[in-house]
Amino acid sequence: DIQMTQSPSSLSAFVGDRVTITCRASQSISSSLNWYQQKPGKAPKLLIYAASSLQRGVPSRFSGSGSGTDFTLTISSLQPEDFATYYCQQSYSRPPITFGQGTRLEI
């Protein structure tokens, strides 16, 4: 199984900050890496797919990069609605599909 490790597990930031979350795969997954945002009591929402493609309707302050084993999600200028938990997910090798453990972004 491919293990996905996110860092940090939690992060405190302010509105307007630039924030970067990292996801590392235990083996190469090419660009088969997706990012989701989850708010309390809600289903996850797709932000970025294929490592760097912005899902329709997602604000351009979100961006993704990386390939192989190392990936990043960047929020260029934090907005109040961005405080949530973020998960990476690999779709390169399955089963199983695996997620990172999550990064909680808080004020």
Add this chain to the structure above:
Amino acid sequence: QVQLVQSGAEVKKPGASVKVSCKASGYTFTNYYMHWVRQAPGQGLEWMGIINPSGGSTTYAQKFQGRVTMTRDTSTSTVYMELSSLRSEDTAVYYCARESSMTTIITFFDYWGQGTLVTVSS
């Protein structure tokens, strides 16, 4: 518009089974794989398995082999996830999630159900 609507919350005793439904609308049901993902309270996302609504074939995560059964009803565009021999550790929100494509290498979960809370308690 695409919608995945799940059945309501359940409370079960240890050892019992639960069956959660996910009704799809707004797209051709048999053209997209459906997955089940669960989330224990305060924990991360855990993939449980996938069903092909077209032929009904399934693949389950090893952890759930022997305890989970995923089925579908094409007449109602509904997929089901049944989990048996429930224990307290199965208390979680269970989500269905549509996979973006059956034909491309790069895929993702583009639509999710609202989640179904299953509580296992004596």
